[in-house]
Amino acid sequence: MWDFPRSDNTSTAFQREQAITVLHTVEPPYVAVIFTSTRTDTDDGYDRTAQRMSQLAARQPGYLGHESARSDGLGITVSYWATEADAQNWKLVSEHRIAQDRGRDTWYRDYSVRIAVVTRAYGMDRR
Amino acid sequence: MWDFPRSDNTSTAFQREQAITVLHTVEPPYVAVIFTSTRTDTDDGYDRTAQRMSQLAARQPGYLGHESARSDGLGITVSYWATEADAQNWKLVSEHRIAQDRGRDTWYRDYSVRIAVVTRAYGMDRR
Numbered sequence: 689m690w691d692f693p694r695s696d697n698t699s700t701a702f703q704r705e706q707a708i709t710v711l712h713t714v715e716p717p718y719v720a721v722i723f724t725s726t727r728t729d730t731d732d733g734y735d736r737t738a739q740r741m742s743q744l745a746a747r748q749p750g751y752l753g754h755e756s757a758r759s760d761g762l763g764i765t766v767s768y769w770a771t772e773a774d775a776q777n778w779k780l781v782s783e784h785r786i787a788q789d790r791g792r793d794t795w796y797r798d799y800s801v802r803i804a805v806v807t808r809a810y811g812m813d814r815r
Numbered sequence: 816m817w818d819f820p821r822s823d824n825t826s827t828a829f830q831r832e833q834a835i836t837v838l839h840t841v842e843p844p845y846v847a848v849i850f851t852s853t854r855t856d857t858d859d860g861y862d863r864t865a866q867r868m869s870q871l872a873a874r875q876p877g878y879l880g881h882e883s884a885r886s887d888g889l890g891i892t893v894s895y896w897a898t899e900a901d902a903q904n905w906k907l908v909s910e911h912r913i914a915q916d917r918g919r920d921t922w923y924r925d926y927s928v929r930i931a932v933v934t935r936a937y938g939m940d941r942r
Contacts, residue, residue: 708888710851710925720931722847722893724837724882755851757884757891761835764884764891766849772934792939798837800938804847804931807899811927812919 711753711768716806718752719769725799726761734795737787744783750774768806775803838880838895843933845879846896852926853888861922864914871910877901895933902930 727734745751750770757764769775778784791799854861872878877897884891896902905911918926 708853710853710889710927712927716929720847720849720929722849722933724893726835726837755889755891757886757889759884759886762837762882762884764882764893766851766891766893796939798939800837800839800936802843802847802933803935804933806849806929806931808930809927812923812925 710811711755712811713752713768713809714770716809718806719772719775720804720806721767721769721775722802722804723763723765723767723799725763726797727763728795728797730794732794733790737790741784741787744781745778748774748778748781751778772803772805837938838882839938840879840895840936841897843936845933846899846902847931847933848894848896848902849929849931850890850892850894850926852890853924854890855922855924857921859921860917864917868911868914871908872905875901875905875908878905899930899932 742754745754745767751774752768752770754765754767756766767775767778769778779788869881872881872894878901879895879897881892881894883893894902894905896905906915
């Protein structure tokens, strides 16, 4: 589990706007990890860790991409993986495990992780 | 497809805070519909329709709940259903179909819908 907020504070509004696109992944089947969370009031390194986890995840085998949003205190991050083993391997990466422990102890009030197999997907052009 | 923003503008910050909780659904397997979207600049009845769709969905057979967040222009709504047939039936509800058409024509710049079978789920207490 980890959420990946878009925390590039150095980019301009224009650059951020350009970067916001809906992710269109490969054809199913593939795996989605749905991570929903509420945060505590404690920041203490959270943004830095989130950014680092985002970079680390992207280097993992089978990583297909992720999407993240947070509003009114509820965060949703969905990461996509080629196989369940790929998603599981990311969970077990040692630096990620340390971040997970800190998340439980410090940053998250509550969270839920759901592992799901995407069986169908369509975009605006296809129903 | 539809997203359900938390659009209760009449509630106080305190009430909203109380309402923000991570959704813990039934034991898997069940179905998740992951809807990600970017919006156009056109509002034109969007909030009202979103709220109405949220109410309608909750009355559908097999509805287990939904979670929604939007930030930096990207929205993610995940709705949970007992079966794929239940999710499909919601897609076909006539009032919802009309909203989907308006969404495509007016409110969404782009979107993606993914239908997924949740095979495992855990919260903060269980890894």
